C-alpha cells in the first residue's frame with residue numbers, strides 16, 4: 843500500500859515537471875549563401891505537444907517586433923514563419939523561436955550571417 847502510494851506520487855511529480863504535452867520544436871537553419879538583398883524565411887514548426895501554443899521570436903535575446911522588412915506569419919496552430927524581405931548587414935544575428943503552452947516551453951535558435959555584410 844505504501845509502495846503503491848509512493849509510486850503514484852513519483853509518477854505525479856514526473857509528469858507535472860516534464861510530462862508529455864510540452865512543446866518540442868524542430869530545429870531550423872538559415873541559408874549559408876545569403877547575399878545582401880535576398881529574401882529569406884525560416885519555419886518554426888512544433889513537432890510534438892498539446893495546442894494551443896504561443897509563438898515568440900527573438901533576435902539576440904530581444905523580442906522581434908515588426909522591425910522593418912521582417913514579418914512573422916502563423917500558418918496554422920503548429921507553425922510560425924519568419925520572413926526577412928531583404929537581408930542586409932543589420933539582419934545578422936542570433937534568431938530564436940520560443941513556443942509555450944500550458945505544459946512548458948521549448949526554444950531553438952539559428953545564426954543568420956550575410957555574405958559581405
Ligand SMILES: *[C@@H]1O[C@H](CO)[C@@H](O)[C@H](O)[C@H]1NC(C)=O
Pocket residue numbers: 902903936937938951952953
Ligand atoms: C543564441 O541564442 C540562444 C538563446 O538566447 C542561446 O541559447 C544560444 O546559445 C545563442 N547561440 C549562439 C551561437 O550565440
